[in-house]
Amino acid sequence: MSLATEDLPAAEIALAVKAGAVGAREVVTTALARIEARKALGAFTDVTAARALAKADAIDGARARGEALGALAGAPFAVKNLFDIEGLPTRAGSKINRELPPAKADATLVARLEAAGAVLVGGLNMGEYAYDFTGENAHDGPSRNPHDPGHMSGGSSGGSGTAIASGMVPLALGSDTNGSIRVPSSLCGIFGLKPTYGRLSRARTFPFVASFDHLGPFARSVRDLALAYDAMLGPDASDPALANVSPNPVAANLEQGVGGLRMARLGGYFAKTGEPAAFEAVERVAKALGAARVVEFPQAERARASGYLITMVEGAALHLERLRKRGADFDPDVRDRLIAGAMLPGGWVVKAQKFRSWFRHAIGEVMKDFDIVLAPATPCRAPRLGQKTMVLDGQEMLVRPNLGLFTQPISFIGLPVATVPVWTTGERLPIGVQIIAAPWREDLVLRVARALEAQGVVSAPIAGIG
Amino acid sequence: MSEPVFDANAIIEAMAPLLGFVVGEASRGPVKTHLEIAARYAALMEEAALGDHQEPAPVFTP
Numbered sequence: 001m002s003l004a005t006e007d008l009p010a011a012e013i014a015l016a017v018k019a020g021a022v023g024a025r026e027v028v029t030t031a032l033a034r035i036e037a038r039k040a041l042g043a044f045t046d047v048t049a050a051r052a053l054a055k056a057d058a059i060d061g062a063r064a065r066g067e068a069l070g071a072l073a074g075a076p077f078a079v080k081n082l083f084d085i086e087g088l089p090t091r092a093g094s095k096i097n098r099e100l101p102p103a104k105a106d107a108t109l110v111a112r113l114e115a116a117g118a119v120l121v122g123g124l125n126m127g128e129y130a131y132d133f134t135g136e137n138a139h140d141g142p143s144r145n146p147h148d149p150g151h152m153s154g155g156s157s158g159g160s161g162t163a164i165a166s167g168m169v170p171l172a173l174g175s176d177t178n179g180s181i182r183v184p185s186s187l188c189g190i191f192g193l194k195p196t197y198g199r200l201s202r203a204r205t206f207p208f209v210a211s212f213d214h215l216g217p218f219a220r221s222v223r224d225l226a227l228a229y230d231a232m233l234g235p236d237a238s239d240p241a242l243a244n245v246s247p248n249p250v251a252a253n254l255e256q257g258v259g260g261l262r263m264a265r266l267g268g269y270f271a272k273t274g275e276p277a278a279f280e281a282v283e284r285v286a287k288a289l290g291a292a293r294v295v296e297f298p299q300a301e302r303a304r305a306s307g308y309l310i311t312m313v314e315g316a317a318l319h320l321e322r323l324r325k326r327g328a329d330f331d332p333d334v335r336d337r338l339i340a341g342a343m344l345p346g347g348w349v350v351k352a353q354k355f356r357s358w359f360r361h362a363i364g365e366v367m368k369d370f371d372i373v374l375a376p377a378t379p380c381r382a383p384r385l386g387q388k389t390m391v392l393d394g395q396e397m398l399v400r401p402n403l404g405l406f407t408q409p410i411s412f413i414g415l416p417v418a419t420v421p422v423w424t425t426g427e428r429l430p431i432g433v434q435i436i437a438a439p440w441r442e443d444l445v446l447r448v449a450r451a452l453e454a455q456g457v458v459s460a461p462i463a464g465i466g
Numbered sequence: 467m468s469e470p471v472f473d474a475n476a477i478i479e480a481m482a483p484l485l486g487f488v489v490g491e492a493s494r495g496p497v498k499t500h501l502e503i504a505a506r507y508a509a510l511m512e513e514a515a516l517g518d519h520q521e522p523a524p525v526f527t528p
Contacts (some may be wrong), residue, residue, distance in 0.1 A: 211524060302514055312504055325485045340500030343481040348508045353522035355514050357519050360523065401503070445481035 006030045007462060009221040010075035010170040010228070013333055015075035024056035024074035029097060031076040035121065035168045038465060042143045042163035045081050046088055048125035052076070055119045056382045070117030071227050071251075074200065077171040080157045082130060083107040083124035083215075084204035087292065093156065094125040095139045095329045096322055106241070107204040109173055109232045116231035124159030128331040130175055130208040131315055131338070132156040133183045133403035134383075138331035142385050145188055146463035148428050151382035152402065154187035156180040157218070164218045167462035171228055172218045177208045178311060179377075179407025181216050181421050184375035185419035185431025187403075190460040191449060192218045193225045196439045197414025200229075200241030201236035209314040210241065211353075212411055213423055220460035222244060222450040225418070226251040229442060231387035258451045261444065263291035263372040266436075269300035270406055273392045274379035277431050278406075281422035282374050285433045288457040289448065291374060295366060303359045303409035306352035308401070312341030313349040333400060360413040362363035367438040372448055376406045377419045377432030418445040418460040433458075472505045474498040 005013055005027045007416050016022045023261035032049050056398050059074055079085070080094040091098040105111075111118055112126035125143040127134060135158020136142040143158035145151040146166035153161040157174025161184030164172050176182045176194040185192030193216045207213055217228040265271075265286045271279060271294075285291070297303070316323075316338045323330070323338055332339070367373075379392050383399050410417055415441065419432045437444040452458045478497060489497055496517050 069515075169515065297516070302510055305510045308507050311503060312500070320485070327488070332493065332496070334528075336496035337500050339487055339489060339493065340497045340504060342485050342487070343477050343501065344504055344508075348504075348511065350522055351514070352511055353524060354516045354520045355511060356523035357521050358514070358516060466493065 006034050006167055008170065010072050010118065010224040011221065012075045012217065013075045013170065014071060017059065018069050024059040024119065025053060027074045028052045028056040028076055028121065029120055031169055038166050038168060041146055041149060041162050041166055042125055042141045043159045043166065043168055044078065044122045045091065045125050045140050045159070046085070048085065048120055048122050052119050052121045054096050055114065059117060070115065072113060072231060073117030075118045075171055076121045076169045077113055077118045077173070077386040078120065078124050078163055078169050079107070079110055079173040079234045080126045080175055082126060082206040083110055083173060083177060084260060085120065085123055088123060090206050091169055093128040093130065093137055097206065103204065104462055106203060108201040108236050109421060112232045112234070113228060118171060121418035124163055124172060126159055127156035128334045129319065130156040130180055130229050131334045132400060133179060134158070134400055135184060136159065136218055136385065138365050144385070145382045145429070146465060147430070148382070150165055151384055152187060153379070154184035154382065156340060159183050160184060160218045160270050161190060164188065164220055165460070165463050166191045166465060167391045170219060171224055173215060175205065175208070175217060176216060176411060177212045178307060178411055179404035181218065181415060182377045182407045182419045182432065182434060183382050183403050184276055185218060185421065187382040188219055189227050189421040189423065189430030190220055191222055191421065192216065192383070192419040193229060193442065193446065194411065194417045195229065196416045197443050198241050198265065199440070199442065201242055201327060202233050203236050203238035207318060211310055211314060212232065214411065220462070222453050223251065223254060226446050228253050248440065248443055250446050253443060254446060254450045256447050258289055258448055261371040261448065262369065263374070264293040264295040265291060266297060266372050266373050267294040267410070268296040270375040274376055274404060275392070277381055277424065278376035281431045281433050282376055284422060285420065285452060285457060286374055288452060295370060295373060297409065299359065300409045302355060304405060305409045305411050306355045309344065309348050310350045310460040311345050312337065316341030318421060342399050358413060363413055371437060375410070375434045375436060377434045378403050381427070381429040381431050414443050415439060416442045418449040420449050421460050422458055424443065432439045469512040477501055
């Protein structure tokens, strides 16, 4: 009897491959078939089938020779197309970048996952140059929400969300500058980890805002997030933003539970400007954790404003030359934000960086009294594809920038966050909650996420697709 | 000395040539909208009480 590997988490695939219950080639072939069958969802922009099958054969060969296999042996994964994949141009969601020469080597994190036995099966759709929270792409089409394909996947790592929620792969990587892991995790109903700023190497990925760019994994189980995270840890001289901190593997302590942890919900800014579903999800998670207290991050609105301005200016600076010479080849929605960013006074961004320093200190003081704080991941469930505006607390606002209004103040100071998916009976679409800790405490956010998963409070089912 | 005045059209007219941008008619409205959002956020940030000795976050370590 054949094992239905396409629905398994990466950890179970690896166990089955190690035990010889299934071959890596069979796992990869099955994943490739599902990717093809569900391509209308717009998750993948490149499928690296030949490479994946060769890698799978190498794993099967290693097992046949009695060699030890890695923690992710045979598990298929895919990466947002701003990660370098050897032999492919790194398009970063753009039309312009696909004219670049092929990458000469894989991104560090791709190489590390493969060293742990995972098998890269392709590159994933994303919002152009990562300046997006919708998952819509003007050149490649939208990555659709598998739970309702007329709705957004969220962005900018939209393809990552679509691929995981539709069961194409158990593991994916994305980037998060202001929320681009956490927004698709929320809208697609999956688990996502944005580690501490400076924790994981960004080497050989296309940047957006150097001050805020993070990379991290998506999965349908917390254990898979932990295994991927552990495999990606380590120093890398190729990323100057990587912090000189000791690696902190988390998988071994994932089941420690939440006993003794000091937890609270974030109030103030994080308890307004959203639909009731966003706050009900936080309430449900807080209740399950026994987190009765409410605490505020002071001046969070100003943190969001400052992050927004730094993003506009740094993002524009990155693309100035392309805006001059290739303006017509941008997605107009992205181009016009970048043009505006190029026109802002320099003093604004310096003051925003000063405020960032102040906010980091202020939140450090708050977090002396708490191990974990909770906040909504998005202000609403997935909007419809093409929707430009939404109304929150009676104010009409743009969808594209404001899906990240709860994520932006957190990544502004680089705190680690696990996003967990919450479902409501009768609702087709999920919504996420951010589990936030002090810098470098990825172990805590994943422990709490795992405890919630074990209780059945949060889950990431594969979308029912006909 | 005068109070700061925000005029998105004037910013576009002044800055586009300096930056080498052509802001077409279809772009002018969206660019203005984004400038207006930025100005609103900048006003909020301007009110932050930060001293002269507050270091910006990205401190360079040689």
